[in-house]
Amino acid sequence: MVYGARTGVPLALGLLFGVIISLAILPREEYLSVGLCPFAESPSLEEEESSEHWQVIIRKKPPTSANVQPGKVARARFAATELGTREKLLVIILGQSSLTVALNASIGRHVPRLQLFVDASRVDADIASLPNLTPYRPNGQHAHVSILSSIFNMTLHENYDWFYVMPDTTYVNPFELMNFVNHVNWNRRVAIGGTSNSVTDRKCTLQAGILLSNPAMQSLIQQRHICNSIASNSDHAAFEMCIHHATNLSCVSEYQGMKYNWWKVDGMGFGGADGGMTIHDKVSWWAKSSKFNRSLSVSPLLSEADARALHEHFVNVEVGKVDHEIEQLIAEIESLSADIPDGPTWPIGVPAYSKPPNRHQVPKWEFFTSNEIFKNDGNQNVYALSGDDKVDVDEVLAAARKFAEGASGVAAGLEFVQLQDGYRMFDAMRGMDYMVDLLYRNQFGEPVVHRVHLTRSIASTQLMHQVPYVKEDTDLTIVIPVGSNDEVGAIRRLLARHARLCQASAGDSRQTRIVVAVRAVDSAALRLINNDLVELRLRCRSSQTETMLLLLKAESHPVIAAAALDEAVDHFGQQMIYLLLSPHADIQREFLDRVRINTIKHFQVFFPMPFVEFHPQVVGLSEAVNNRMNAHNTHLQQDDVDDMQRLVGDRLSLIETLRNNAFLRSGKQLVVHKDQGHFDRSDFSVLALYGIDYLRARSRLDVTRSRASVSVADACFRRKATSREQWPSDIICKHAQYDATSALQRQYPHSFK
Known part of the structure; x- marks a missing residue:
């Protein structure tokens, strides 16, 4: 108790002393005014309800177009436009004669797109029938003015990576051209082609063909107004000057390791050809030159025969390249076939027989002779060999005899007698396979049979890129x-x-x-x-x-x-x-x-x-028999059993009964x-x-x-x-x-x- 009092008494005295000092120093009205302060006078009702000094402010919304939906993002019409996807190449031909039709027929199918620009005064019936024709009227100006305006109006300059401009007197090798553009980048401003013999001339000559990248074509279209005042003796020279001045590019003949080869016919210098001879007469002689076979363009053409002869030659050159690549691929596959788990396949590169998913889908062979064929038909076994089947068997027989009777064949020197028999089977992965037994007779008159395996592979397959749009509302x-x-x-x-x-x-x-x-x-x-x-x-x-x-x-x-x-x-x-x-x-x-x-x-x-x-x-026979056997009438049941026993004993009677009596389906x-x-x-x-x-x-x-x-x-x-x-x-x-x-x-x- 004494300890608690000694602690609390000083605290209480301190508080009491503080209160007394506060009351003595502070005036009394200050701490009483809080409770005694009168309420503030409320404003008069007249001042609150008076509106003579009010100002009306109307805030109008900004006008919006009725056709524009708020919050809708403007998207491109095509996904390719928004993604910046373009095709690889556009070939532009400046046509003046019937050579335009010949070039369109020869190289048009080997390039992504070919567009023809022809003066309207030179369009005849053959040229007018071409679907990719764009006629123009020069109106007293050079041809390039109207052509560049047409390219701008058709927005062709935005849809391709490369643009190849050529007159109709020049033949372009489409295979070398596609190989060129597929191995170089298009994102630099560049003009590729051939130049004249002049050292100071930095322009690309139109006769050799001019290859422009997309940025270079964009510059040409944007600065095409510079070309309106160009004066020249010919449209081709004016176009060359337009490309040079509008793009401010010098011509190059080699770009990123790829060389532009131009075979110039006139003169003895560049092409090494005699200018006095026509092209179609000299193609067979030029074919011995590897430089001519690698040429990208040949000019000038004098007739449609020149275009046809050149195209036929370069197609053969391309086929030879493909055959050589196939032979190399075959040799490579043969060298690696030992390491494949399934072993080598025959023919080389052709998939092996597809494995059926179950025993009910095992592929079946069709047996055939020289007169009949036994097909996999549930209603009839044998058919007369005629129509497409006969044509197929005849082609296979001819190929088998050619292989067997060759100089190194197994039947060389033997006398062919007839086709003994054969088999064929279709496989969706391989094609049609054949096994043919050929009957021969040796020098002693003894019969000899040789079996030849053949396959008709599935060829000319391609992906279908464009399938028509189909809706379900068709009648x-x-x-x-x-x-x-x-x-x-x-x-x-x-x-x-x-x-x-x-x-x-x-x-x-x-x-x-x-x-x-x-x-x-x-x-x-x-x-x-x-x-x-x-x-x-x-x-x-x-x-x-x-x-x-x-x-x-x-x-x-x-x-x-x-x-x-x-x-x-x-x-x-x-x-x-x-x-x-x-x-x-x-x-x-x-x-x-x-x-x-x-x-x-x-x-x-x-x-x-x-x-x-x-x-x-057939299917409901057992069910029908069971229903009859389980009938409640014992007498009828016994009669049915006797009838079925008699039917089983007599096969012909059973077949006749099945044919005439219809068993009802459940x-x-x-x-x-x-x-x-x-x-x-x-x-x-x-x-x-x-x-x-x-x-x-x-x-x-x-x-x-x-x-x-x-x-x-x-x-x-x-x-x-x-x-x-x-x-x-x-x-x-x-x-x-x-x-x-x-x-x-x-x-x-x-x-x-």
Whole structure:
């Protein structure tokens, strides 16, 4: 207690002493004014509500254009413009005569683009027909003034890395030119070409051709006004002076290790040729010179024969270079083939046989003799060797004999007897492979057989850079041919299924027309089909579906499918898609979308790959027998067992019963399975194409071969209605039985090659 009091008493005394001093020093009114201060007088109501001194300020928004959307970024029309992507080369020819046509025909296909500028007064009928022609009118000025203005107006100076300017009296080697521009950079201002013999002349001569980079052409176009006052005796000299003064560049004949070789014909100095002789007479003599073979341009030309002779020579030179590179590549592959796990392939560089993904897709060989061929057809084994097959076998036989009977061949000096037999197989990676057995007779009369392996490789393949744009809103006409009363029930079921499809997709704005083309059908059946079409049109009115019944004439095409397409295209026009479908078809709505996407005018014809189901009399035989065996009626069950035992005992009776009795198929949905059917790659019975493409190919159909009609009475197509399906399941063909000599299946593929 004493310790606590001794600590608290000084603190309390200090506080009390401080309070007393504060009260004594500070006046009393200062600390009381806080509570006693009167409230401030509020302003009068009149002053608060008076607005005579107010000033109205209206702030207007800046005006905006109605066509410009706020916040939208201006983008280039093409992606290449925004990315700065350009093509490699533009060749500009200053035309004055018929040599322009010859040069366009020879070098036009070997360069990215070739543009012709010709005086309008010199344009004749041959020149006017060229699609890349740009005529101009000089209007009393030199030609380069109008030509540079045309290049600026066409924006050609912005779309290419290199520009090659030449008159029509100069031939340019397109292969050396492309090799030159592919090995040098374009991002420097440079003018490349040949110069005259004068030491002080720094201009490129137009007769040798002038190669300008993109920056140099940009400078020429921007400063082209300098060229308006140039005076010269000729247009070519004025153009040379314009390029020199506008770009302020001296001509160079060597750039980044690449040399510009100009073969000058007139004079003995540069080209080493006699100017008194024409070019086409001296090409064979000049061909011995390696300098001439490496030349980039040759001038001057005197006739179209000169241009043709030079182009033929330089094409042969380029082919020789390619062959030499191929030989070097073959030798290199042979030297490295020992280190490859799969070993060397034959021929060198050609891929080995592709491995099948499963045992059901193993490639099959086709056996052939000199008169017959045994194809992989489920309905017929042997065919007469004719048509394209015979041409193919004859070519292979000739090549095999040439190889075997050569000076170093195994059959040299032997007497050829005949083709014993052979095999062929197509592989998508290799091409067509052949094994041919040749029968010979030696000097003692003994038969000798030699087997020769040959391959026809896939050549001339190229990537398709530009595919036409396709939309799904194209009108579609479904053509369904009906050729007998047996198909009436099938077409009625198809129409009923399509009615359910169109009702499920109501509101579709795309027009779909269903056309049933009939021939050799009774009037009662026609009445039923017509009633179904009317009912379908009424039910599918919301989905833009139209229907029509076409009666084919008796004298129409023997193949009913061709006759139906003829009548439909003639009736509805050429500018729509026609889908040829079997009356036994079972398709879904998504299949029609794929038809619209995969059918391209003047570009592509769509042949879906159907899934062909085995005949129900074979597939459903065990199920039908089991159902009969499990019947509740014991007496009938015993009779059925006795009947089946008798059928098994008598093979001919079994075949006759299977042929005459139709086993009913169950109502289960068809499943894509190897036990139910297979994808038939040789089935071309369903196709989609534009009417104009059909008319172009229609003339190729051989009427004499097309008299074997297609039996599609038992054909049925059903599509797998799942979202995970792949393209081979677009159509599933059920109960397909085709005539073995079906002309339609064999002629349609050849018609659209």
